[in-house]
Amino acid sequence: MNPKELRIVFMGTPEFAVPSLRALVAGGYNVVAVVTTPDKPAGRGQKLHQSDVKLAALELGLPVLQPEKLKAPEFVEAMRALEPDLGIVIAFRMLPEVIWAMPRFGTFNLHASLLPQYRGAAPINWAVINGETETGVTTFLLNHEIDKGAIIGQIRVPILPEDCVGTLYDKLMHTGTSLVTQTVDSIAAGDIRPVEQMHIDQAALHPAPKIFKEDCLIDWTWDGRRIVNFVRGLSPYPAAWAEMYKTGIETPLPAKIYTAAFEPAAHGEEPGSIESDGRTSLRIACADGWIALGEIQIAGKKRLPVRELLLGLRDIGSYRFRK
Template identity: 70%
Template sequence: MEAKKMRIVFMGTPEFAVPSLRALVEAGYRVVAVVTAPDKPAGRGRKLHESEVKIAARELGLPVLQPEKLKAPEFVDALRALQPDLGIVIAFRMLPEVVWKLPRYGTFNLHASLLPQYRGAAPINWALINGDTKSGVTTFLLNHEIDKGAILDRIEVPILPEDNAGTLYDRLMRIGSGLVTRTVDRIAAGETHPLPQEPTDDSDLRPAPKIFKEDCRIDWTWKGDRILHFIRGLSPYPAAWTPMFRQSTESGSAKIFSARFEAYTHAAKTGTVESDNRTYIRVACADGWITIDELQIAGKKRMQVRDLLLGLRDINDYTF
């Protein structure tokens, strides 16, 4: 079948899915509908918030479906009426079998890791937190288990020393859009050879579970390299953070977005803060100092340390 005649249903919600949707439409592929999350109240005014995919779909003139329940008969009937040849899923909910089996050629997912490693909701963050030197994107066929379907294609991407979660996200998002169109072409041409993800000992795999606020707290008893990987893997969002103590009383917190490590010139209790009150703030860890470059103290803007110190003269009174 000719790739650009395939009737494609695209399913996704966040920004990560948008370049792939645009790449398909701009290259002339036939996207017959977009499925995304229902609008939800957000912000102080609780105004309805549309997903990034919905906004892009509207700009591209595509019909949008926003089912509350993916098993709802009216939604399944609407999909069936579209007579889809192929389903594409990027950063969406787990699909029921009745949905992912419906397209003639099945449904594939784009995942931001080199499967089977980093199955789960936050593969980009965890690859950096764990200090990996490579990542990538993988397309795979959906089945009954999350992120365990047969692999169709993949692209490996180096993790650069200066990368954080934001820069790696942007790069994988862009590269992933090319992998999506390449996968569609190969499916249409009958050139895919799905490779089952063989059963493995789970101890050989690194998971990528959803990250919550308490997971982002820095432990200053860790070694410096581990702390730097942790900060990079959570920057700019959701951001690594630390409580701030003054005279042993907790008095706020700070998010840390970038930092450097230097081995000890003199030992200090972990969490000790040192500063010249003009150019640097550093915090003692297990084997040296974490010099902070950019942070955000609760109630203040995110800023460079030099700018923060213009209005904060008592940082040496704190511990982290």
């Protein structure tokens, strides 16, 4: 079958899904509708915020569906009326079977990891946090379990030492675009051999659960490489953070840390102790050396390189970080 004749329903929400949607339209694929989340109030003015996928779909002139409930009869009927041949999901909600099983060729998902590793909501973050040197993108057929459907295709992507979650996100977002179109072509050609995720030793898998603020707190008793990977895996968002204490003041001052480097060294300092020349360098004692900070944002201030931060923080010697 000609892949450009498939009636495709595209489902997604964030920026990560947008390049794939644009590539499908630019490639002449028949995207008959886009499904995304309802508009939500956001910001100080509580103005309605439209998802990145919706904004792209409107720009491309595509019909948009925004169901509150995916099992709602009116949405199910709207989907049936589209007569979809194929569903594509990228960073969307968990679909009920009545929706993912409706297209005659099923529904596939693009996931930002090399499944079965890093199943979950934050695969890019956790791959960097765990010090991986390789990750990738996977397309798989949806079934009843999250991220456990039969694998269609994968593309591997190296994680470079200088990568943070922000740079890796961009790489995987664009690599995923080519895998999505390849997968559509293979499905249309009847050329897929889905590999079931069965008989896997669960103890050998790394999960990728959603990350909350409390998960981003740095522990200075960790070894240095672990701390640097932790910072990289959370930069620029949601950002690793730590608590600064000034001598004589009990209230902590939260600080987000965006870049850092590890300097191995033997020392007798308490983890969290600060060493600084007061002008260009600021480093924190950890279990097996020092963490040299690159960019930091103290609560209520802008994100700054350490050199600029120290210009306005002349008493840095009176501070320390909580372990």
